[in-house]
Amino acid sequence: MPEVNQGAARSNLDLLKDVEVDVSLEIGRRRMRIAEVLEIQEGQTLELSKAAGEPLEIYVNGQLLGRGEAVVVGDCYGVRITELVADEGGSS
Template identity: 30%
Template sequence: MDDATPAAESDPVNPFTQVPIEIVISVGKSRPLVRDLLKLQADSVLPLDRRVDDPVELYVGGRLIARGELQELEGEQAGQLAVRLTEVASLSGGL
């Protein structure tokens, strides 16, 4: 077995290695008053609690698993957003 390949990826007996999971990427939050929310329409701007250069957070099942930076892909996938990970939670203790 290659040292760079995690055991879970190379284990054909473990069916969980083939189950997709959803990762939620959080870029920020907003807490408008309901009266302000009711005024929103096309072209309204809703400010977030983060700046463009701030890290985004990655969640699985509501649990923070990593942080990263938004990037735009190039080549055939130009214009598509991606996340470059800068911090990853350990299996034992989180970030």
């Protein structure tokens, strides 16, 4: 395996620091038949797979980054990171 030049690796990483990525939170899932989806009305409540208080999944560009809990920051929602997950290569 070729030796990695630390300076070059750091420089390459610096090039990526300004790239924007999508960060999303998942509070739960639900599988529905198309007929059920077509009947959804405004004001209707859809029950999801997670219990209240369970951690939310945090995704970066569709890849699981970790888990956290919902918080309120000023007038906005936020997430407090409680766990970062390791990728398949074993690093976090």
